[in-house]
Amino acid sequence: MQRMGMVIGILPKHIDQYKALHAAVWPQVxxxxxxxxxxxxxIFLREPENLLFGxxxxxGTDFAADMAQIAADPETQRWWTFCAPCQLPLASRAPGEHWAPMENVFHMD
Incomplete structure (x- = not known):
């Protein structure tokens, strides 16, 4: 098992909409x-900085393949059309990233 953290900004005017979407995530997604x-x-929200931490x-054993399956799913793509306008990707993210991955520097069981 691999623990993964990621961060992205959220536009303040869309916070309520984003919360409502995630209060009832579509079962197919x-x-x-x-x-x-x-x-x-x-997913955690930090205000007033307006950051989402996921x-x-x-x-699994093939992260790239599993993420490709998610990205190819039509219902997930439709879900993203509602979520993406709420989000503000970080300027420091790498090319091709939407959410910016974070380095795991500590874990305690």
Whole structure:
């Protein structure tokens, strides 16, 4: 299992909309994440900095293939059309990234 953290900005005017979307995530989107070996997915909001911190645990063996399956899913792509306008990717992210991954520097069980 691999713990993964990521960060992205959120536009203040879309915070309520983003919260409402995530209060009722579409079942098909959740199923696709589970099929891609994603578990314990959590998103935290930090205001007033307007940052979203995402955390999940990856239980698979081919992360790139599993993420490609998520990205190819039509229902997930439709979900992203609602979420993406709320988000503000960090300027420091690498090319091709939307959420910026974070380095795990400490863990305590």
């Amino acid at each position: 959740l199923a696709r994440l589970r099929e891609a070996n994603v578990r314990n997915y959590t 955390y999940w645990e990856y239980h």
